[in-house]
Structure formats: structure tokens, C-alpha cells
Amino acid sequence: MRHYLATALAVMSATGMIASAHAQEVVTIGHSAPLTGPQSVNGKDNENGARLAIEDLNKAGMTVAGKKVTFKLDSEDDQADPKVGVQVAQKLVDSGVVAVMGPYNSGVAIPASRVYSGAGVPMLPVASNPTLTKQGFKNIFRIGASDVQLGGTMATFAAGTLKAKTAAIVDDRTAYGQGVADEFASVAKAHGIQIVDREFTNSQATDFHSILTTIKGKNPDVIFFGGYAAQGAPMAKQMIQLGLRAKLLGGDGICSADMGHVAGDAASIVYCAQGGVSLDKTAAGRDFLKRYKDAYHTDTQVYAVNYYDGVKMLADAMVKAGTTTDKAKLTSALANEDYKGVAGTYSFDEYGDLKGAPTTVYVIKNSLPVPYGE
Template identity: 45%
Template sequence: MKQRWIANGLAALACGMMSMGALAAGEQVVMVGLTGPLTGSQAATGKDDENGVRLAIERLNAKGLVIGGQKTRFELMSMDDAGDPRTGMAVAQSLVDAKVKVIFGPFNSGVAIPISSLVNNAGVVMATVASNPSITQRGYPFVFRISASDTQLGSRMGAFAAKNLSLKRIAVVDDRTAYGQGLADQFINAAKENGIEIVAREYTSDKATDFNAILTHIKGSNAQGIFYGGYYAQAGALRMQMKRLGMTGYLLGGDAMCNEELAKVGGSSVDASVYCPQGGPVLSQTPAGRQFAADYAKRFNTSPLTYSAALYDGVNIVAQAMVKADSIDPAKYRPVLQDIKADGISGHYQFNQDRDLTDSPITIYTYRNGAPSPLDPAAK
């Protein structure tokens, strides 16, 4: 509204400053935290998560939400935890000290498990895509998972290996991280229930590059394939070395290897005998998913990977909870988030008593021409 100038310049200046102060007081800023691996071998997935959050925030700010009678602006505070638990604890404390109202991430279960206690005790909502079941099994009311858990992913792949690939003998390798080991354990349970014999159980690390000793041992076991619990950087190298040793069997894994980065690492060895799952529907198979992928590519000049759509949805359902609670205070909007029922790009969001999704669709992918390709939905 235009100010009416009066003769006394000093009085006019004072009036203007008071008006500006009133406008500033009428807008509240919601600090949104993000923790993830923005550097290192998993940087592509960390950046993908960050992009999903950033895109959602930009759109919310364009809408100009009003919460608690104040126009609300969201700002992102993104920090690199390098996929390391100690770094993750320092990052989480920094975000809590900055008085963020929600923390998205981490990507890694090994980071999510230790920081969940810190974040919960601080009374800050945490919405993670980390999949180890224990993250949400410790009764922390502020900790939510917005993607599938290892129980869902590993169990699905165990059944798929038996029913769709007709495997009878398989070796299992994991990287000893909370994610990789938990995923492998769930796969083994389901595989055994479906009549598959685990002929070898081997261990490596999430920094490994040489798998020849492990593969030589597995080759002698006559396994029909390998299930790998770990991340795409190691899975790609593992697959390449399998082919060099003449091991033409299957490579199966979890969601952390299920993106186009796997083929960039493993090259032509990442082929139609590689299978992995992702939580959520296939973006290209829904109008909302296709639009998200197009908007994401236009904004960031790259294609979405594994969890950017889930993080995008996460920001939106938290904002919905804030609007319904008419408060940005986590203590006030958390109960609303617990009871939310909302549809997003990556699926339906409704939480059980552990704050896991009650329905998390899982799609299995193989690889064609260096890119993950979804199987027919009937392949269950």
C-alpha cells in the first residue's frame, strides 16, 4: 500500500520504517534441514535427495502459505554428512542448534540410527528414506520413514529370486553397514522361506574396490547369482569383476544400487541379469510422475534418481501437517503428520504406529542400455 507523504521528512521516514517492520513481523521463516552424502561415492544420491527437497520448497514459497496467521517462507539448510555416522551426529546437532523445524534424511541407515535419538530428544521431526527397520522400531515419536523399509525390500527380492528367476543356490555379500547388512539379512530370510539355499555369506566394506578374493570363493560354490547388500559404487565394481571372472549369473541388490549411476560404474556388465527394487511407482507410468520428472530435469538439468520424488512428497506432507495444525512447531504438527492421509508423486502417505508407511509400493527393475528399466507389474 502506498504511503502518503507528509511535509515532515523525518516523520515520513519513521512511518516507513514502522511499516517495514510490521511487514517483516508478518512473515515467518521455516528452516528446513537436510542431511545426506553430498560428497564421496554416494554424492549422486545425496544431491538427488537435496534436489527433491529444494524443488518442493521453491513451489511452496511460490504459493505463499499462511500458517498461524502469518505468511510462511521455507528456507533450506543442507549439510553434508558424507554417509559417516560421526559426521552425521555433528551435522544433526548443527541443524538442531539452527532451530530447524524438520530434518529430511539421512540417506544412510548407519547415519539415521545414531542421529534419530538426538533429533527425537530435541523435539524435531525427522523424515528419512533410510531403510533399516530398527530406525522406526525404537518408539521415537518424532522419527518417520517416507519410503520402504529393508523388511519390505529384502523380502520382496527374496521371493522374486525364487518365484521369478527360479534360483535354487545364491551367495550373499554385504558391506557391513547398517543398511547393507540389514537388507541382506531380510533377503536371506525370505530366500530361505522360498526354498533357496544360501551357499556363501561374504563381507566387504562400503569403500571396497577389489572383490576378486570374494568372487573367487563364490565361483567355487556354483552359486547361480549374488545378492549384494550395499551401495551402487561397490555394486557396479562387483558386477564388472564378476564378468571378468566369467561369472555370468545374476546380480541382485537393494534400492541403494538401483539407479543409473550403477551402470555408469559397471558399464556394459550391468545388463538384463541385474535386478533391484525401488519403493514407489514408476514415474513414467503416471501423469504426476511424468510431470515431476520433466520439471526436475528442467530445473536441475539431470534426471531424478531414487528418492527425490519421495523427498519432494515429504516436504509437501509436512507442510500440509503444519497448515492443518496451524503451527510450524514440531510438537504441534507432529500428531497431525502421524494421522495424515495424502497421495504424492511416490505413492500414498499414511503411517502406522511405528511411523512406517502402511502401503509402500515396490517396483523391480532390470537394466537395458545402461538405464534401469521397470519390469511388468505382474512380475511379483
């Protein structure tokens, strides 16, 4: 009798353990970004934003379809390299992630998107090249502004506020850099700005004396740089050294604390655009900035808040879809989101672009981007 009772209790205990295990679910979200190399400060910033959201969700406790959900982040280094990005995409798909935050770079996101689309995995990138969302894929939800919005904003600012009549353009030949530069050129011309020179560099360069000497001979009012802070900062320094009178304009790639830290005093000639509104304008934004700095002991760069909002929105979509694993239902729920995050409201058009994505022009003061006019 004792043996029977002990066996019965053991079975009941095991059954209870299994039931308890089934009542909990671990959900892994992927993340693809440059975590090493010149752009690693941005990749880590994005990762930090996503991790902060996951920590908040896990602390609060969340259930989907009656099951308690614990979130994890699988963060992979795509090195800002298209080939590595495709390998990372396949690795994340094979590991069973439910969605992917990123990639950060357009040159990585465009080829990687084919892997994610083939697997039906939702991807939430900030990569801004318009081509990304014009491929006909239904699983892409861009959580930042596009090149059309960023480049166009800076061209309008150059014409209307800076009263620029002439401009030179430099881009780093990446999908991002060329894309945002093309949009600047298009809108600048529409505003009557004459493009007096167009030059090209690469995303590893640090010496721009030859290019800038050529541009100096054209004496433009502004120079628009399509690229990232790792190149934009030394470019600003060399513009000062060579005595160029032009202001340096750019998109979100140079609109970061890293730009200010590296460029130093030369950052005073920089004007740049970020998607969204200034975080210090709202209580939620100020709270995010404080919690981020408390957690990571550094200032945000550009997109940490978008990755934070993106993870929270993904969790919201899971609740609405009633599933963490059915990717088709998650994709449908994301397409119908109207999610109010810290940085703004996220809803998407038929292509997966943010509807009415606001942009803000910044200057660099005390090493940090500050909204123009403040």
C-alpha cells in the same frame, strides 16, 4: 508542526514495516546426506528433490496461521559417516530447523535420530534399516520402503520369477547393507532358497575378485548384494570378467542411474528393488521427471521424488497444525498424514513406517532402471 508530522510519519512507517515483517516468516528445513564421497550422487539427488519442492512452494505462496511462509533448505554433508552425521544433527538442531529431511544412510540415521528425538525435531528419512523406527521415538517418519519390504521383494522375485534354488549373499557391513541382506536371507530361506555362502566387504571397496572367486566355487543362481552402487557396479563388472553365471540382486542402494552409468554393459545382469511405483506410469510422475531434468540437467537416481513429496507433505502438516514452529504439533500432524504425493500416498503406522509401501523390481536398460517386464 512539520517536525511533529515528520516524526509521526516516521513512526507509522516503522510500525508498518514491523507489522509487514511479522506477517512473513522464513522457515528453514534441514537436510542431511552424503554430499561428498562415493555416495554423493545420491545425496545430491535427494537435495535436488527437496530444493525443487521448496521452489514450488515459494512460487505458489503459502500461508500458515495467517502468515506468509518462505522456505529455505539448510543442506549439510554427513559424508555417510555416523560420527559426522551426529555432528550435523546437533548443528541443525542448534540452528533451529523445524524438521530434517534424511539422513540417507541407515548407519547415519540411527545414531543421529537420538539427537533429533531429544530435541523433538521431526525427521523424514529414507534410511531403510528396521531398527531406525523400532527405537520408540515418535518423531521419525520414514518416507521410503524399509529393508523388510526391499529385501523381501527381491527374495520373492528370486524364487518366483528367476526360479532360483541357491543364493550367495554379500553385504558391506553398513546398517543398510547388512539390514537389507538379512531380510533377503530370511525371506529367501522361507521360499526354499539355499544360502550357499555369505561374504562381507566394506563401503569403500572396489575389488571383489577374491570374494567372487570363492562364491564362483559354490555356483549360486543369484548373488544378493547389500550395499550401494559405488560397490555394486564394479562387482557386476567383475562377475562378468570371472565368468559367474549368477544374476546380481540388490535393494534400492544399487537401483539407480549411477549403477547403470558405471557398470556399463555388466548392468544387464542386475535386478533391484525400489520403493514406490514407476514414475513414468503416471502423468504426475512424468511431469516430475521432466521438471527435475530441466532444472538439474541430469536424471533422477532413486529418492529425489520422495524428498520432493516429503517437503510438500511437511508443508501440508504445517497448514493442518496451524504452526511452523511448534514441533510437537507438527509431529502429531505428520503422524496423522494421508498425503497423496507424486510417488504415492504417504501415511504412517505406529512406528513411523509407511503403511503398505509398494515396491517395484527393476532391471537396468540403457543405463537407467526400468521396471521388470517392460
